[in-house]
Amino acid sequence: MPDPSVPATMRASVLLEQGVIEMQERPVPVAGPGEVLVRVASVGVCGSDVHYYRHGRIGDAVVDAPLVLGHEVSGTVVDVGPGVPETRVGERVAIDPQVPCRRCRHCLSGRFNLCREMRFYATPPVNGAFADYVTAPADFAHPVPGTMTDEAAALLEPLSVGLWSIHKAAIGPGDQVLVAGAGPIGAMVAQAARAAGAADVVVTDLVASRRERITSLGATRALHPVEDADAVAALEADSFVECSGATPALLQGLRAVRPGGTVVLVGMGADEATLPTAYLAAMEISLTGVFRYVDTWPRGIALAQAGMVELDALVTHRYPLEEVEAALDADSDPQCMKAVVQVS
């Protein structure tokens, strides 16, 4: 039986156009075949949400119709669609916000993050989770243990970016890893790298408070990219994960990788940059990117449950659903690491 408390309408915080958020009353979505309906608990604010809010677009993805933001989601299953066992009602879940086609060559080869037909929360024209209820594919709504908070469950999404980054970087036991950027994603990458066995995780950031904080979130050392440039240049890192989006950090990190090492681009910075191609070729450095993630929730839940990653400690700012605008502006506070919207 569906939870009888599910109403007909709900609150949704809607981005009408660049910089304009409005609370609207909308019909509660209905779980379709293979889907669950989730009452939203916590939603993390991501840099991409902030970017859509401030600029109305990310590259080719343009907000040309009202859009609900938010894609880092936890909640409770309150109804199931056809084909989903009713025993799932009442389950606390964290949602992998991807809806791939499941039929194309990328999906069939296990690279569904690259599906050209992907529907992703809070990416035009697909609505996200700054609302009381969302639907999700039942197999992408992952049950979370009772010991995990709603906020931690929501932050499995940015942790997933970290886990997929260290997968792409092929980080293994004893590795030295350089990470540029000590924001939430840098912290997730650093923690995932440590969990994968990296012995030395060096994180660079210009901001002193961020460097201080990152040493309790996976980093073994935090360096200033300019003042400590000699120490960075002296590294022979097995891999470098660029999370800052800053071209100087990318160029610095490339040269801190050992011959045969790997560079992974995660941060969204300049669309184009001039790279030292002769150097990359001569050093046989592998250069790759990260676009979302594949099947990372089970690993993230296991790591959090084992106490091998810290998620709750990232949350510095909390807002109710009525204050999504303030949540999207939380990064104006230099002390902000991660803002979360508490929906219920």
Ligand SMILES: [Zn+2]
């Ligand atoms: Zn995100």
Ligand SMILES: [Zn+2]
């Ligand atoms: Zn596909």
